[in-house]
Amino acid sequence: MSFDLLTAVKGLFTSDVISQAAARLGESESGVQNAVSGIIPALLTGLLYKAGPQGDSNGALNLAKEAAGANTTGTIISSLQNNAGGWVGKGTELLQGLFGNKVGDLTSAIAAYAGIRESSAGTLLHAATPAALGAAGEYAANQHLSGSSFLAFLNSQKEQILSAVPPGFNLAGLIGLGSLTELSRKLSNMAAGFASTPAGKTSESMTQTAQKAAGSTRWLWSLLLILIAIILLWYLVKGCGGGKTTDTVITDTVSSETMMDTAMAQVSTPEVVTRESIKVSLPDGTVRDAYKGGIEDQLVAFLKDDSKQPGKDVWFDFDNLNFTTGSANISPDSKPQLQNIADILRAFPKAKIKIGGYTDRSGDSLGNIKLSQARADAVRNALLKLHTDAAQVPAAEGYGSQFAKAPATASDEEKKHDRHISVSVREK
Template sequence: MSFDLLSAVKGLFTGDVVSQAAARLGESETGIQKAISSIVPTILTGLLHKAGPQGDATSALAMAREAVGANTPSVISGALQQNANGWLNKGTEWLQGLFGNKVAAVTTAVASFAGIKASSAGTLLNAATPAALGVAGEHAADQGLNAAGFLTFLNTQQDNILSAVPPGFNLAGLLGLGSLGELGKKLSGMADNIGARVQGSPVETTRQVAGSNRWIWSLLLILVAIVLLWYLARGCGGGNITDDVATDSIAAASPNAVDPLIAPVDNAEVAIPRESIKVTLPDGVTLNAYKGGIEDQLVQFLKDDSRPAGKDVWFDFDNLNFKSGGSELTEDSREQVQHIAAILKAFPKAKIKIGGYTDRTGDSLANVQLSRARADAVLSSLQGMQVDADQLLGAEGYGAQFAKAPAGAPDEERKKDRRISISVREK
């Protein structure tokens, strides 16, 4: 019997795994089961796309090989319960490798389809990605497949996978395709080309290999000559040659500057002086702020009748910090929260929601919980400053759901994902 990749991955999500996931995420088993039914073909479609139309079968195979070991029910359960062996972190990174900046849209589609929270959908995606890739990687290892063979194998699986994608997901659109059928045609065409090359003339193949070898030897000789010249130049220069050493300004900064889990948006520009300005509110109150900071942006937005409010309108705090590992605001952060309270009092029609975000490192469920706790802390502070309750529409923690940088990216990139934001829903 031929190998069925889709069925093999689905088989990992046993009744026990579904029950444990439901208990861990606070969802119904029906919702979890429905989410898995959409997640598995979605991940595998992403793999088809990466190996085929994206033309990156080598990276696709490398991801699958690295994921071998994650493809057992017990490992999935361990990842969901306590991020065992860091599989959730790896899943986050690989998911971005498959879908790029469309991960949030995929997460939203799964949540909507299954009727579960977006945070739960994100955790399931992070856990299922290593498992799905691991099944493909194990099969590739068993069959001794190289990148070309892996692409050919995936082509044999495409019909089952693509037909299992739930209708209405618009997965083709997220991948930049007109339809999933277009993905299938491109994949088949690439696989056919590989087959044609394999069946080519033995004489011509020998001639090409021989030519390639001569080219490689020429390149090696050039590289050896370059290294030799560099070595001689270093030797002749003696101690007069000074190596430039780049200084990392972030690493040299005060260790007490920020909590590494959620940092202000503008920390990447800490070394650049910011321009201080006065922001005057309609009621005559004047705030000491920074040009381009949240006070400046928020007041300009609220004054501009041509710019509508909505759930997609967000402004990031730029001077907000928490005590390390917790949700308690530092004393110096209260000033910016007070500014927001003053702005809301000056614009009584404005209604806002608070959102908390983290980067992709750490346990995804813990990140959601911490981001929610910190968003709640800001909301509570605003409530304590006598802001009209009707203007505060609540707080939500999104964890790493909308993070852009992969878990393995330098902190300089990841810290932009750690933030607290305000969404203006009415003005």
């Protein structure tokens, strides 16, 4: 009997897995089941897309092999509970390899389709990814598949996988194609192209490549020897010249920024930048000190403007809120801004907000979700302690790295914008 990849992956998500996932996430079993029914074909479609239309069958094969061994129900359950074996963190890398910066969009689509929270959809997606790719990776390893033969294997599985994508789930648009039919056609064309490549031609190309590489290597060695001779000559001249000796300052190659907490609230001005101080006037006559363009300035302007409509897409970032590294303990220097937000809410009693916590893609994705949730809750609790009406801050949610834009390998300068606590205006 031929191997059916879709069926193999579905078989990993038993009723026990669904039940435990629902209990762990605080969602209904039907909601989790719906999410899984969308996640599985979405992940496998991502694998088809990478191998076919993206033309990276070797990359798709490597991703699958990296996950080999994660395709067990026990691993999925353990990942949901305590990230056993680091597979949830690995899921972040694998997802990036399949969908790039579209992971956040995929998470939102799954949450909307299944009727569950985005944080729950993200956790399920990160836990399911190693399991789904692991099933393909284990088969590829057992069959000793190469990149081209793995592409042929995926091409044989495409009909079952693409037909399982739920109706109305715009997966093709998410990956930048007009339709799943287009994906199927491109995958077939790519597989046919590999099959028609003459073996002799491939060997000839490899020989030419090896010859070029050898020539390049000889050239590099020659250059290296010349550079060494120049450096020695300079050293001798410098040493004999009796010139002034300059002390060399050795800088630590691992800066404190490199070790920064992945979920630290964004500080919008880490550089020495002069910020313009302003006075923000509230409807009740009180005036608060703030910075031009800061959260107080933006939030009050939005609440005063009747033409601006609230909604889940309306967010404002705290710009002077910090936590102790690796914890949800709010730093004392954050109190003025928290007090300002509490005052603003009292001045606009009809306003209702939601607190959101975000991290970059570094580290463990499940751990980042937990920490971002704890920090969002900490901000909400801090506002309540400042006598904010609880009805005005009904919810706080940690999204972890689901909406991060910079990859995990990006510089800290790029990733810092993904670390923040934000306020969403839901009513005004």
